[in-house]
Amino acid sequence: FKRSRCLNDGFHSNNQGEKDDLYTELWHACAGPLVNVPRAGDKVFYFPQGHMEQVEAYANKEVTVEMPIYNLPSKILCKVVYVQLKAEAYTDEVFAQITLLPEVKSFGSSPQDRPSPEDGTSLYPSPQKSNACSFSKRLTPSDTSTHGGFSVPKRHADECFPSLDMSQKPPAKELVAKDLHGFEWRFRHIYRGQPKRHLLTCGWSTFVSAKKLVAGDLCIFFRGENEELYVGVRRATQPQNNTSTSVISGHSMQHGILASAFHAISTGTMFTVYYRPWTSPAAFIIHYDLYMKSAENDYSVGTRFRMQFEGGEEQRSSRFAGTVVGIENIDCIRWPGSEWRCLKVKWDAPSGTHVRRERVSPWSIESIEVKKKNTSILHHQKKPRPSDPSAPVFPDLIRDG
Amino acid sequence: FKRSRCLNDGFHSNNQGEKDDLYTELWHACAGPLVNVPRAGDKVFYFPQGHMEQVEAYANKEVTVEMPIYNLPSKILCKVVYVQLKAEAYTDEVFAQITLLPEVKSFGSSPQDRPSPEDGTSLYPSPQKSNACSFSKRLTPSDTSTHGGFSVPKRHADECFPSLDMSQKPPAKELVAKDLHGFEWRFRHIYRGQPKRHLLTCGWSTFVSAKKLVAGDLCIFFRGENEELYVGVRRATQPQNNTSTSVISGHSMQHGILASAFHAISTGTMFTVYYRPWTSPAAFIIHYDLYMKSAENDYSVGTRFRMQFEGGEEQRSSRFAGTVVGIENIDCIRWPGSEWRCLKVKWDAPSGTHVRRERVSPWSIESIEVKKKNTSILHHQKKPRPSDPSAPVFPDLIRDG
DNA sequence: ATGTCGGCCTGTCGCCGACAA
């Protein structure tokens, strides 16, 4: 008998700007459960130190050149003006373009001065799960080899894929799925074999090689209301960014980060940052409420805590426990009073498989035994008061130097 | 008969750091005849506006957001500390990493105060041609198709390629050639056919697809003393940088450029820039002597001039003539007295094929009728005196704002 | 239910000289 061949005529969608909820859900599925991105209207703290760390991680080299002191506060209260979720063209690495507006007014400790959660702030901003069905599958060696196609788990094929054309000899149908760039991929979905199984054949290997998928990576499908499909990818091991193009020096980038934040604060204008959750060692834009909630707790030496990590093998997040062994500022000259990764910690588990950071920020851990802070004592400490919400946010912003 | 197969076992060289003269020559061959890069020790003028234009061209979008006035001079006299010639990993686009040290002392008009050409400055810094033989060939459709190999012009094969192993049935030999990344490519050089001709067969198509070569691109071979070979590429049409990875926003990059230059001047320290001749519309690091020579000429309205361009079809540089139709500052608020592309010009030829810029800088053109400037009159002009070498270079560097 | 494999067909790659410009 004659085998049918199919062509892959992927093309860019013409309505690129229209990014619906399904796109957002796909983006979050590709980013993973631990990635948190604020939404427009949220109140957040922006940590320049974390932003600098992302650039260092991206440039893949430590930029330890002397930097001027910009007199930037270590955390900057901002309103999120605009968020755009995107993916890198060549690697499909997810990133978010976030436009921030610094809050010019510093606020005191009286409740009515603080921004209330009502005005757009939300502690758990994960988008509400629509009833759009989706599934993901870890790719097997057979899935990614050139020898054959993609084996679709039966239940997921029944739920998420359009119904097959039963008139064809082996039931089959062409799938069209958009990726995060709006590019359309075409696959031949067929139900055949003995025993019967669902397969993606034509078009699949093109997808694998274009996305540079290997066994262990996650492939994600989403289906919307009117049968439109989305497809995305989450890699098991993120490729190291050795392809960092050389536009400006790492040193200049650091200057640029500090200067644009400083400029935005000084003039009350917006500035734009790129958050790359798979490049950054830690998020540098933290929800106001999350920060405030963690500020209530006491993280003194000896405190036991847990922290979530991306599961290496199982691709599921898992928790690891540890103990706070020290509290100190990383760079007390440049960033006085900074809480950015101010906790030195010791991990319980033999950290053979995962390399975990030796320093974490208070808001990125969960305390096991909740100890509330005694505020009255804190005010007499000489140490920087990391989590005192009554402290002015911008102590000495404009200073000639 | 049996056909021999060959493997391409390219690997990175272990002595990456050792970049000899041949590497430099290869880099310049790939960059093209119009690309000029200073050498360590040279005295140059750095034009921040040109640097900003390069970033704009790279980001492929105009960044017209308001920028603070950094009170940077429009041209900054620098000493070149270090130059590294490199190529982009994925595209092979050549670029230079240049470390500059601002000259802190402003100098008057007396000759002994000016830096003399003796201290390392050279007007024509093209490396002295060694007698290493080389050749380049524009690739034909047959060369780049998957149907066959690469046809080597006979004379060049005789001159530049190692002698063939005549004992083999058709004379043949394996070539090993390093590219700008130190990666070794292996080709089968064979002399066969009726009539006899030199061909590169095995390994060639891998090279073509890896470098993404198309018909019309230039392929360049160099041979050094001890038979080591180098291979490089110059594209007919430079690929547009749509792959610009999003690390920091274009606005922040502009901040970074200005801030790092300002910081370097203020503290007397070095700063590093990347010069991408195929991205930039115009070079923004100009030799001191070249600038000074052009400053002697008069480029008033009506002046006839010529300018070199990269030949579109013949891949050779060609000249186009034009007339100066205006002299004005692009941005007199941010860059007072700037000469960067201050000449509005009208081109003679029907500019159908080439899109030439409507604004050029005085030092990038050659006047046809040399008119020397009358300095005494110039001093009475109200307009910015673009080319007055007696003006202080850093008029008001530190100003609080 | 689905991962891997042998079987086998087929399209493309790429080496060859013929031929012509």
Place this chain on the structure above:
DNA sequence: TTGTCGGCGACAGGCCGACAT
């Protein structure tokens, strides 16, 4: 001298059910 082409052999891509887990 060298660009293009027809010829053709080798090989990898990729669709199929068998079989095992």
